[in-house]
Amino acid sequence: MTSAADAGCPLCQSAAEPRYRIEIPEIGERQVAACRACGFWFVTPRPSAAELERFYSREYFDSEPGGRGFTDYLPKSHARVGEGWLAGRRLRREKERGRVLDVGCGAGDFLAGVRETSGWEAFGTDVSPAAIELARREPGLTLFHGELAAAAFPTDYFDAIFLRNVLEHVSDPAGLMREVWRVLRAPSLRSGQAGGRVWLLIPNGHTELAPFAAAHRRGQAAENVQAHLNFFTPVCFRDWLARLGFRVENIYMLGVKRGLFELGCLPASWRTSRRTRSASEAKPPREAAAWKHTLAYAYLRRALKASFKLPLWLPVGQELHAVARRPAG
Ligand SMILES: [Zn+2]
Secondary structure, eight states: OOOOGOOOTTOOOBEEEEEEEEEEEEEEEEEEEETTTTTTEEEOOOOOOHHHHHTSSSHSSOOTSSSSSSTTTTHHHHHHHHHHHHHHHHHHHOSOOEEEEEEEEETTTHHHHHHHHHHEEEEEEEEEHHHHHHTTTTTEEEEEEHHHHHHHOTTBBBBBEEEEEEEETTHHHHHHHHHHHHHBBBTTTTTTBBBOOOEEEEEEEEEEHHHHHHHHHHOOOOOTTTTOEEOOOHHHHHHHHHHTOOOEEEEEEEEEHHHHHHHHOOGGGOOOOTTTTTTTOOOOOOOOOGGGGGGHHHHHHHHHTOOOOBBBBSSOOOOEEEEEEOOOO
16 A cells, blocks of 8 residues: 555656645545645545445435535435536537436436437446436436446547546546546547537635645644545646646636635635534425426526636636547547
8 A cells, every 4th residue: 555655646646745634434534645746636545445435325415414415415406407408408509419428427417407408318427326326217318337437438439528526536537537538539530520528527626625724734634524535726637637638628617605615715604504514503405496497597597606707817716617628639
């Protein structure tokens, strides 16, 4: 086993320096190390496959109030379906027929939305058996339980691939992106068809590392309740995608309010988060109103959320979005 002191960077293999102590539920104490060469931050040593499987049990997706998992993942699914509808319409405008893959599809609601409005063939993979069991309730999806590489999709197979909140969870992000590259459609010079596109959504590393740094200053180990293993700062993420060979078409941050909470610029008492609520003050999850299950609401939500697209030099947003294409060559 690699010791924390000589941890090599999982992205560029350069030497990395342990910086913060963290505690992950079900897994135990680890360190967060920083790569001096590429600016990547990561948990070391990496948790084993068995430890990760224990962490992503059913409780992760459907927790009791006060538990360690999501209390609102299932009732909030209308929001993810709506995101899927919008993404599906974008795909449809570009191409009548195609294949779309959602890596880490969770309960499959985003993918179901994409399938509905695009009419494309929809595939999903997830390492959590509980998530795949939930996703099977959605009609028309081709689902695979396990790592993307284990699904053994043909080369050049997908026109669009989504990785929404996946890269921060995986032990080998570089290996996963190489597999994404392989199954993504290569551009065809003969037919003039462009290469496939990948849509990436991850938390902004700056806002995720801020609470770890604060705990470190108090001489404590920070709680890493979501078991994130990888922390990409915006510039590190952009440069890494380029090094992998992708052409980054668009990259920006959203979620300025949540980002400011994470950075400690807004008082924590203003916040009502599933993560900070104690069992006694937690409210039972509510079923969303019927009007929230409409395309019009999905557009409104997107418009409000996307109204402040933050550039990379102002890294205070909570979500980092990137769209990248597989170029020729
Ligand atoms: Zn590195």
